[in-house]
Amino acid sequence: MVTTRTPAEPTVDVVVVGAGFAGLYALYRFRAQGLSVRVYEAGSDVGGTWYWNRYPGARCDVESVDYSYSFSEDLQQEWDWTEKYASQPEILSYVRHVADRFDLRRDIRFDTRVLTAHLDEDTMRWTVESDRETVTARYCVFATGALSTAMTPNIPGLELFAGETHHTGHWPHGGVELEGRRVGVIGTGSSGIQSIPIVAEQADHVFVFQRSANYSVPAGNTAIDPETRTRVKATYAERRRLSRESGGGSPYNAYPTKTMDTPPDERRAAFEARWQLGGVLFSKTFPDQTIDPVANDEAKAFVEAKIREIVENQEVAERLIPKDHPIGTKRICTDSDYYRTFNKDNVTLVDLRDAPIDSIDANGVLTTAGRYDLDVLIFATGFDAMTGSLDRIDIRGRGAVALKNRWADGPRSYLGLGVDGFPNMFIVTGPGSPSVLANMVLGAEQHVDWIADCLAYLDEHGCVAIEAMPRAVDDWVAECNERAAATLFPIANSWYLGTNIPGKPRVFMPFIGGFGVYGSICAEVATAGYKGFRVI
């Protein structure tokens, strides 16, 4: 209920939390329609994920020409990506360029962490408190990232370690001296698999502490030659159109036939072609690969044969082959010579399934089978994904109910965008949206455009608030669960389901129905006057 009292003017129209790809575009877009915006960013510069993740080998696994903003044709045409898969430094300089080119920095407060965001039900405004200031806003938009809260496991004795410890997600800006040192890497997800080959080039010895093996395919990174660049730029509009209609936000389709409907020779050739091309799209070689167990087994067998072929020591090869999940149901990793790295004399695979980590002491890591003396210990142990960055902020909606408590059994939203009981609050690329299953940059643009149009609609209609209705949230959660249950994804214990965080409810968090499908649903909701939302 909105009271009749005239509220004090809010400080700004919109507070945006986070200045990564999503937050920057939100600032640009909201400002363009005349709204006043303030962005808070905990880091000292723009970039989000690409500001923090500076570990050796950090690189995007979506093609650079696709993992970039589409909102400005001029920007698209003037920026020259140098590699098919951009490295972290190149992406960070791109994001910095965007911030400068569109004069975004003046509305961003850096080195500022948002602590609380509380709704005033009388005014329908949000009071947002950071470690620097408190502001009020008509709308609060969380662009806090899906993989932004690093997780370091609570291993007994960690604080005793006399060497250096680093998390890949908080890598020092000046880099880490690895030359001639004994380095331990805990974790073999995307971050570990990307960094281990480079760490092994520098370190005296690398101990890879592997709990679960992951599937990895060659990244297939190459320089972008001038002809390719010209061709991409000439056809950008079509490329973006196809991306928006696609399942994953990139302009590619799976093979036209299902795995087992494809003759064996042709099937193998298709896998081989994808393997040679490299990249995460291997997991979508055939359309049924993460749906049909038989199809999945074919893809697995292909990759497992590759691992056995590359790794010389067959005992090590067997340990590097995952035993616990269908291929592609955890984010498939991409690498540059990961498996070959295990042929080096200075690399040791420590299989924690045989002997788990027991503790850490001043000199290194102790497993139940022995000790590993180290100078540097790298945690490539991942993130409290999708909800972690929201949980860190005390977000309170109607009745002062905390979002964290509301989501105690798993995140519940309508379209991933809105939550009942939290009017005028929006989440960008959060749980309930395609998010991490699609191109995050196009995902952020699609969400921000939807929110911006929604805010314009509210102003045009003299409304003060919009709020997801409980029934719409229930239905959306059910739809997300049904779609996930129709795939093989829920079989795997992964950060998609929160299983990497002790005590987190096991819920498949992203919307798995495809980027294009999701975009159409969001557009239909808006066209129908924000069906499923209550507009006040």
Ligand code: N01
């Ligand atoms: O994190 P992860 P990540 N003892 O959670 C292990 C994106 N990304 O940072 O599986 C021992 O995948 C854990 O073992 P287990 C991408 O979406 C993209 O690597 O829990 N080990 C696992 O091996 C990716 O999926 C890019 O048994 C422990 C690892 O740590 C996501 O970010 C690059 C442990 C964590 O793997 C996250 O990737 C990097 C413990 N106590 C990241 N706790 C690209 O674009 C955890 N582990 C290429």
